[in-house]
Amino acid sequence: MVKYRMATPNEREECIDLANYAFRLDFETLMPKAYDKNVDSSAMHMVAADEKGRLRAQVAVFPESLTVCDYTLRTCYLGTVSVHPRARSEGHMKVLMNMWLGELRNTYDMVVLYGQRQRYEYFGFTLGGVKFKYFVGEANVRHALRHVNDTGISFCSFFEVEGAESFAHSINTSRLAYIERNVQQLPLIFKSLHQKALGVLENGKLIGYLIVNEAGDEISECAMKNTDDISRTIKAYMVYSRAERVSIYTPEYDIPLNTTLGSIAEDYVIETSDMYNILDxxxxxxxxxxxxxxxxxxxxxxxxxxxxxxxxxxxxxxxxxxxxxxxxxxxxxxxxxxxxxxxxxxxxxxMAVTAPVGWFPLPVFWYKIDKF
The missing domain is CATH 3.30.1050 (Nonspecific Lipid-transfer Protein; Chain A)
Incomplete structure (x- = not known):
């Protein structure tokens, strides 16, 4: 008989092994903020265990405190939805999802996840939010930024710079909307989903950071202390990365970043950001x-x-x-x-609903390293 319950601390490795086996991935490197060897994330997992105590399925919830214009929203990112191949089609995911949502309903404002649309619509999630994606190529930089002086701009591994953690914390909390990031865990958080953090330096002084993918042709987060340095950084990064074209993601509400990218990008698209289940x-x-x-x-x-x-x-x-x-x-x-x-x-x-023009959609957005 299968028992549905919270995972215990001694089942940490079993939870990781199940996720790795189900997805053919290495979750300790994919999501170190939750699965690094020094992090005990067993309490985030609700599991299905058979009569021998073996884990057949699991669903994890990663709590995240979200601040939006001084309002604190209780949110969490749901993930690691894993079912052992020999236990598929037995209904474990459905039970665990409904149990989790029942637990969260009275204590959280919103649950977030990323997954196949129709599968999660059954559980009350809607694909939505707003994410801008810009495409910047060498020709765009050569023409649109020809008069921009990027002299002195250089890049290095972000956490090799003294004071990187406090610098990143200050930039994040200065935003009008941000997920709270534990300062001590920032080196792990910034590696989520195989991302890499680059410090942006001007004459050796830290002025910002970029979160990029392994190939270096995608910037998921561009964070500059001074918005005047955005165009200088983009120009310098195109040379540094040697990429023919770079994709840059932004939230809709980041006015300085969208203004700069909108003036130089070859093209852009507006995409959904995640799937959301609003509880309040x-x-x-x-x-x-x-x-x-x-x-x-x-x-x-x-x-x-x-x-x-x-x-x-x-x-x-x-x-x-x-x-x-x-x-x-x-x-x-x-x-x-x-x-x-x-x-x-x-x-x-x-929709046949009368609402003030332009109010919706709401500019809900999750940075890539804040996903789970």
Missing amino acids: FANVLKAYLTLKFKTLGIVQGEFSAVMDGQPVTARVDANGVTVERSAMPDAVVLNKQQAQTLLLTQHSRY
Whole structure:
């Protein structure tokens, strides 16, 4: 008989072995912030164990505190959804997913994951969010940045620079939206999903960092202390990387970075960022409408709805955003998928729901190293 329970500390290696076997990957190098030899992540795993105590399946949840415009959202990233090949089609994933979501429902505002769309729609997740992807080539730099002086810019392994951890912490917490990153764990966090951290130096002094992939042709995070150094860094990095073309990801609300890249990139696309399961609509709506108000700007107006049984009324005026946990008598009633489609996707424009122009989708975004 299979028993569904939390993993115990002595099952740490069994959890990793199951994930490695199921995915044919090395999770200790893929996700060191959770599976490094010095990290005990067993408590994050809910498992299915057979009568002999062998793990047949598991689902892990990585807690993440998210700050958006001084609002703290309780979020977590769900991952390591693993089923032993000999235990597939036995329903273990379904049981574990529902058990986890039941545990999280009253304590978290939002659950995030990345996976096959329809598989996770069954559990209340919606593919959405906003991620910009720019393509910058050698010709773009040669012409658009010809007058930019990148003299003195150099790159090195980020954590070889004295004070790198405190520098990265300061930049992260200065953002209007950020996942809290444990300072002591930053060297592990920055290696998530085989990423590499490069320090950006000017005449030997640290002025920023880049998170890049192993090939060096993708920048998942461009963090500069001074926004005037963005174009100088991009010009210098194109020479340093020797890549013909580099892809650069940005959140929609990073105005300086999007302004710079929009003026030089060959092309860009707008993509979804992850899959989201909103548990508290009022908290998420207030935080991200405020972020949009402070960055991209939104029209003044009012929107009222009952979302997955939760009454919400949001108002925007010259002073900012207010959200009430009540709905107007004529408020639209939306089920969970409808509500999340409205708030999180570009398809909100096709819905027969009256909402102020430009409010949705909300600019929800996860940096790659904050994924799990």
